[in-house]
């Protein structure tokens with residue numbers, strides 16, 4: 001008798017605080033801040049090593065090289081705790097014979113890790129084997145949101161290429177040229193769903209940046225969808241267009257993923273990428289952009305990089321990646337008053 005009444009009393013006493021906890025939990029944007037009570041930033045490095053094809057002309061070395069290329073010590077020297085995860089296929093998934101299906105599975109595992117990082121209050125830095133891994137980054141951010149009613153993630157896509165081809169418009173047949181179209185729900189729905197991105201992103205949740213090598217049919221699709229672009233000159237000059245586009249993404253979404261194909265860099269910093277492209281921004285200019293974006297836009301929630309070439313003389317590409325990660329982290333520290 002006595003125990004029962006004690007239980008009731010406890011339950012009644014706890015009810016208001018439980019209800020309050022629920023309310024607080026719903027507001028994910030104010031709850032998230034990536035710092036512990038001592039002001040130490042929590043950063044998670046998430047690697048995903050599976051790619052949809054052979055990797056093109058040059059094998060790209062990518063995720064492990066980026067994760068073990070000095071960035072962890074660099075971040076710790078900036079008063080951060082760093083943890084790592086890698087997206088591992090289950091035994092059943094490993095038996096899958098199809099490379100595209102496997103890509104979706106690997107993205108699903110990446111999505112699990114990114115979601116856990118968000119739940120635990122860790123800022124995710126993705127080191128990715130190729131651009132289709134961006135679907136797993138988006139999937140993880142979407143899964144971390146408390147409501148499944150809307151697609152509240154958006155993407156800033158920095159790349160010399162739009163990667164907005166579909167199986168209809170592609171000339172190469174490479175899935176590496178399709179991830180943004182897949183994220184937008186134009187094609188390969190099963191890959192997107194395996195990446196845990198459902199529903200897809202509306203076109204208004206997508207902004208590209210630094211494009212300078214777009215296929216004509218791909219450009220037609222971009223024009224139809226009215227997808228906005230931040231030019232290389234906008235990046236260099238931090239022009240009003242940067243803020244207009246970031247304002248637009250902030251307005252329609254709860255979490256913004258910043259994705260970088262390293263071939264956005266000028267060929268002088270990425271000489272052995274599969275598709276080196278001239279007239280790109282430098283890593284210094286991009287680091288300044290990321291510092292500014294992550295400082296000014298609290299919804300900017302993760303950053304991911306794909307991928308550095310195995311042939312990287314003097315670690316020039318690796319140093320560029322580290323510089324850009326530091327830029328983003330500095331921006332977050334400023335926005336949270338920790339710098």
Ligand SMILES: [Mn+2]
Nearest residue numbers: 159161261263
């Ligand atoms: Mn590219």
